[in-house]
Amino acid sequence: MQRKIEVCLTPALIDLYAIENSIVVVIDILRATSSIVYGIDNGAQAIIPVAQVEECLNYADKGYLLAAERNGEVVEGYDFGNSPFSYTAEKVAGKTIVLTTTNGTKALHLARKRASQVVIGAFLNLEALCAWLKTQEKDVLLLCAGWKDQFNLEDTIFAGAVVNQLRSGFTHYDDASVAAEDLYLLAKDDLRAYIHKSSHSHRMVALNIEEDVKFCLQTNICQTIPVLEGDQLVALKTGL
Amino acid sequence: MQRKIEVCLTPALIDLYAIENSIVVVIDILRATSSIVYGIDNGAQAIIPVAQVEECLNYADKGYLLAAERNGEVVEGYDFGNSPFSYTAEKVAGKTIVLTTTNGTKALHLARKRASQVVIGAFLNLEALCAWLKTQEKDVLLLCAGWKDQFNLEDTIFAGAVVNQLRSGFTHYDDASVAAEDLYLLAKDDLRAYIHKSSHSHRMVALNIEEDVKFCLQTNICQTIPVLEGDQLVALKTGL
Numbered sequence: 049m050q051r052k053i054e055v056c057l058t059p060a061l062i063d064l065y066a067i068e069n070s071i072v073v074v075i076d077i078l079r080a081t082s083s084i085v086y087g088i089d090n091g092a093q094a095i096i097p098v099a100q101v102e103e104c105l106n107y108a109d110k111g112y113l114l115a116a117e118r119n120g121e122v123v124e125g126y127d128f129g130n131s132p133f134s135y136t137a138e139k140v141a142g143k144t145i146v147l148t149t150t151n152g153t154k155a156l157h158l159a160r161k162r163a164s165q166v167v168i169g170a171f172l173n174l175e176a177l178c179a180w181l182k183t184q185e186k187d188v189l190l191l192c193a194g195w196k197d198q199f200n201l202e203d204t205i206f207a208g209a210v211v212n213q214l215r216s217g218f219t220h221y222d223d224a225s226v227a228a229e230d231l232y233l234l235a236k237d238d239l240r241a242y243i244h245k246s247s248h249s250h251r252m253v254a255l256n257i258e259e260d261v262k263f264c265l266q267t268n269i270c271q272t273i274p275v276l277e278g279d280q281l282v283a284l285k286t287g288l
Numbered sequence: 289m290q291r292k293i294e295v296c297l298t299p300a301l302i303d304l305y306a307i308e309n310s311i312v313v314v315i316d317i318l319r320a321t322s323s324i325v326y327g328i329d330n331g332a333q334a335i336i337p338v339a340q341v342e343e344c345l346n347y348a349d350k351g352y353l354l355a356a357e358r359n360g361e362v363v364e365g366y367d368f369g370n371s372p373f374s375y376t377a378e379k380v381a382g383k384t385i386v387l388t389t390t391n392g393t394k395a396l397h398l399a400r401k402r403a404s405q406v407v408i409g410a411f412l413n414l415e416a417l418c419a420w421l422k423t424q425e426k427d428v429l430l431l432c433a434g435w436k437d438q439f440n441l442e443d444t445i446f447a448g449a450v451v452n453q454l455r456s457g458f459t460h461y462d463d464a465s466v467a468a469e470d471l472y473l474l475a476k477d478d479l480r481a482y483i484h485k486s487s488h489s490h491r492m493v494a495l496n497i498e499e500d501v502k503f504c505l506q507t508n509i510c511q512t513i514p515v516l517e518g519d520q521l522v523a524l525k526t527g528l
Contacts, residue, residue: 057439061300064437197304199297199464224439226485227471234470245466 052187053214055207055224058194059155071186072163073177073210075170076193077202079130080152082170082264084281087135087145089173089270094280096146097153107146115147120255132263151193159191160276168274168281171206175268178213180286188214201231201246205239208232239265292427293454295447295464298434299395311426312403313417313450315410316433317442319370320392322410322504324521327375327385329413329510334520336386337393347386355387360495372503395433400516403429408514408521411446411479415508418453420526428454441471441486445479448472479505
């Protein structure tokens with residue numbers, strides 16, 4: 049079967065891709081998709097991504113946890129933001145979380161408009177994600193959330209890690225896949241050192257969340273693949 | 289002085305950059321900006337970039353050469369397209385050329401709307417371009433023309449070559465600069481082999497223009513920097 053893998057380097061470019069029959073993997077390593085993977089893996093019942101901070105309030109008084117991050121910080125008055133340490137089993141098991149973030153939830157909303165299926169990727173579930181993607185007879189678009197529509201290193205490197213695992217099973221790939229894979233191969237022996245070349249990581253240091261960065265760069269501590277069903281992210285039943 | 293260098297990976301992202309006080313370097317290695325550099329270096333009086341094929345016709349009967357390329361091929365009825373071999377001294381010295389290409393002239397038109405100054409870069413004039421940029425007290429945006437608004441390898445690698453020469457003199461750079469420079473460092477020992485990983489190079493092989501590719505990957509055979517003055521590209525007087 050002819051299959052195509054492509055990397056969309058920022059959400060601003062998504063209209064260039066025909067994704068009606070594709071699986072779109074949304075990637076926002078620091079920190080939205082890492083925390084979503086971790087939260088669902090820790091037994092959160094669902095995570096509802098919303099684009100605007102104000103939309104979270106529509107879900108108040110329903111017993112949901114409300115999570116909002118803007119520019120790397122928790123929005124005042126919300127339960128938490130997108131630090132993975134807020135998504136432990138103790139805090140989220142059995143709960144539904146309404147979440148809005150600067151970049152990740154925006155990418156999700158763009159993808160869901162047209163994609164055949166939308167799943168969530170992070171280093172935390174890299175192996176599980178790739179194992180499942182290999183079994184699907186679909187084209188794959190790796191959608192980097194970036195930073196305010198700009199390219200960023202950490203999402204691109206993760207996309208490259210996925211390309212690196214999947215490419216042999218795909219007949220077509222684009223230039224962005226080649227670049228992402230090569231950057232991943234440069235970075236993989238010390239992801240943290242490489243990510244520190246990133247402007248976003250300077251923001252992270254300024255925000256004093258170096259522990260979050262370290263956490264998000266762990267590989268394969270989660271087996272769960274969050275998938276969008278209706279307006280909710282839930283655990284995909286892979287049958288693997 | 290605080291100076292910033294950034295890489296805009298495709299023209300579709302240009303609105304994200306504040307370029308009102310910047311020098312924008314337009315890059316379309318295969319083949320528009322390579323041919324523009326070569327043509328001006330060979331004594332073409334001016335090259336007038338236009339966005340649409342039909343616009344070229346407005347310049348008919350003025351004694352100009354009319355050049356039009358779409359999807360890698362010369363448009364029927366035009367003098368030539370964007371092969372560098374059409375821009376030799378014999379063919380263009382003293383002449384004015386009206387040129388439209390699939391990607392390069394579009395990027396030029398987007399840049400000129402807002403940029404402080406627009407110049408043309410290619411491997412052919414890499415050293416001359418970098419030497420001049422170092423003497424300017426301006427921010428620099430390296431604008432990759434890409435392929436129909438998508439990322440491509442060859443333009444990004446050239447941007448990385450410029451970053452590699454300039455970075456020590458700049459205080460700020462973005463993630464795309466880091467990535468472009470690292471890809472350039474991977475590619476530099478054999479640019480052609482690396483470019484062959486590119487989907488665009490497959491198009492080039494299909495178009496039977498491998499000699500053009502080889503030509504465009506030569507470094508520093510031209511000393512000229514084309515600059516946009518009004519609606520014309522002419523040789524920049526650098527005083528270097």
